[in-house]
Amino acid sequence: MRDELLSILEKNSRxxxxxLAVLLGVSEEQVLDEISKLEKENIICAYHTLxxxxxxxxxxxxxxxxxxxxxxxxxxFDHIAERIYNYPEVKSVYLISxxxxxxxxxxxxxxxxxxxxVSDKLSTLDSVLSTATHFILKKYKxxxxxxxxxxxxxxxxxxx
Amino acid sequence: xxxxxxxxxxxxxxxxxxxxxxxxSEMKDAISLGVGEPDFDTPWFxxxxxxxxxxxGRTFYxxxxxxxxxxxxxxxxxxxxxxxxxxxxxEIIVTVGGSEAIDIGLxxxxxxxxxxxxxxxxxVSYEPxxxxxxxxxxxxxxxxxxxxxxxxxxxxxxxxDKTKVLILPYPNNPTGAIMEREDxxxxxxxxxxxxxxxxxxxxxxxxxxxxxxxxxASLDGMRERTILINGFSKAYAMTGWRLGYACGPCDIIxxxxxxxxxxxxxxxxxxxxxxxxxLKKGDEEVEKMRQSYNQRRRFLMQAFKDMGLSCFEPFGxxxxxxxxxxxxxxxxxxxxxxxxxxxxxxxxGTAFGxxxxxxxxxxxxxxxxxxxxxxxxxxxxxxxxxxxx
Numbered sequence: 001m002r003d004e005l006l007s008i009l010e011k012n013s014r015x016x017x018x019x020l021a022v023l024l025g026v027s028e029e030q031v032l033d034e035i036s037k038l039e040k041e042n043i044i045c046a047y048h049t050l051x052x053x054x055x056x057x058x059x060x061x062x063x064x065x066x067x068x069x070x071x072x073x074x075x076x077f078d079h080i081a082e083r084i085y086n087y088p089e090v091k092s093v094y095l096i097s098x099x100x101x102x103x104x105x106x107x108x109x110x111x112x113x114x115x116x117x118v119s120d121k122l123s124t125l126d127s128v129l130s131t132a133t134h135f136i137l138k139k140y141k142x143x144x145x146x147x148x149x150x151x152x153x154x155x156x157x158x159x160x
Numbered sequence: 161x162x163x164x165x166x167x168x169x170x171x172x173x174x175x176x177x178x179x180x181x182x183x184x185s186e187m188k189d190a191i192s193l194g195v196g197e198p199d200f201d202t203p204w205f206x207x208x209x210x211x212x213x214x215x216x217g218r219t220f221y222x223x224x225x226x227x228x229x230x231x232x233x234x235x236x237x238x239x240x241x242x243x244x245x246x247x248x249x250x251e252i253i254v255t256v257g258g259s260e261a262i263d264i265g266l267x268x269x270x271x272x273x274x275x276x277x278x279x280x281x282x283x284v285s286y287e288p289x290x291x292x293x294x295x296x297x298x299x300x301x302x303x304x305x306x307x308x309x310x311x312x313x314x315x316x317x318x319x320x321d322k323t324k325v326l327i328l329p330y331p332n333n334p335t336g337a338i339m340e341r342e343d344x345x346x347x348x349x350x351x352x353x354x355x356x357x358x359x360x361x362x363x364x365x366x367x368x369x370x371x372x373x374x375x376x377a378s379l380d381g382m383r384e385r386t387i388l389i390n391g392f393s394k395a396y397a398m399t400g401w402r403l404g405y406a407c408g409p410c411d412i413i414x415x416x417x418x419x420x421x422x423x424x425x426x427x428x429x430x431x432x433x434x435x436x437x438x439l440k441k442g443d444e445e446v447e448k449m450r451q452s453y454n455q456r457r458r459f460l461m462q463a464f465k466d467m468g469l470s471c472f473e474p475f476g477x478x479x480x481x482x483x484x485x486x487x488x489x490x491x492x493x494x495x496x497x498x499x500x501x502x503x504x505x506x507x508x509g510t511a512f513g514x515x516x517x518x519x520x521x522x523x524x525x526x527x528x529x530x531x532x533x534x535x536x537x538x539x540x541x542x543x544x545x546x547x548x549x
Contacts, residue, residue: 155197
């Protein structure tokens, strides 16, 4: 049940326990129990909402920043990653294989603020060798969800 | 002017679902739970393969029996799911949907007047296809108390000295019934004793919610007396690609191929290339869809339970078949009233045989949100009926 539960929750974290129990064919208590276990084990880390900010009045600018760093003795990349992810404006930090080391996503109110973060904070960190900033122009799909999807049942009537 | 029409064809009853759909398509805000095809798009990697085959210019006929690579993959698939070995060169034919396989399968084996046993409620094509093949259809009325499984005594009662073929439609459309190993074994024993041929329509085989589907062809001594029919429409959400297949003894497949080559030539080439990919890499996607159907199935079963509407639990396909006998209306009256008053379209059980009277077919090949809305409308309707009654 765990895998199926996770795949439902990943798409819809607001579904209620009663409905989950029906869909999974188990009792409500079992669902509650499993979810609290998953939370304790930090398998479920948080419940987020995917918002299409473009449709609001709130200005947001996002950027992906490729960061090359020198790993530190004994700590590898973890220490520098922590230095970076502690900034609240940083949305995500991934360790990446290939041409650079860390992929940092950033969300700010303006282009200028992002530029400021990169030049003042990120680039000045000792182990950061170089950065390359890419601004996001448009989001088509995020977290498996197509942002502007208009779903319409296009199946035609037929017999039999 | 002379009457140019064939009496045989004129006398075929049109499918009972049609009338409803005509109304639904005109109606605003109607929710249809009537369609018998997956709501999922064909998985992208399968579509991508179809596109690729077009880019490569693979736009010619294939061999009559179908692409060699596809027949090989079908053979592998049947072996890994059912443990039956079919030779890709002589025992498999790729058809235009499972429905073509039903048609040419019957035409390949029937002599005029021979009898075909058809358990009902079942898919609407068996009877007309049998008639067109000059067979005499013999209907077996399945019962809800047996979970719509074919009972040995029901089969025995239907058999005469003219009986040649038994059609075995499981997992079943419209009831969602399945046949488990012990059910199949009893049927297989009779089939062997009475020297019959089985046409096993297993188009919903990938969609079962108890144990994995078992083909009657996998039982001892049955491979040589079974035409196994399956296809890509339901499992891979590929209805519009029109692709199915039949596996069976080489002498039967040979005759089927003869009809197929004269009437059809070959199944669509693009679809065949896509299907190779579906069989090679599709298991995970099929499982995801199956899981999704299963959730909806549980949702509907719970909803009917809450409503107090009696419904046996189906373990296959994507239909539930609730009973509405308590309302003292025919299925058609109920379905019409439901459509007019609450704008929910379901199919009367009688569309699938007279013994479907008192039942409705509800398809759950719809999103949970649509199902929820439909259920709340049905609930309101049922309450009103009970109140006024």
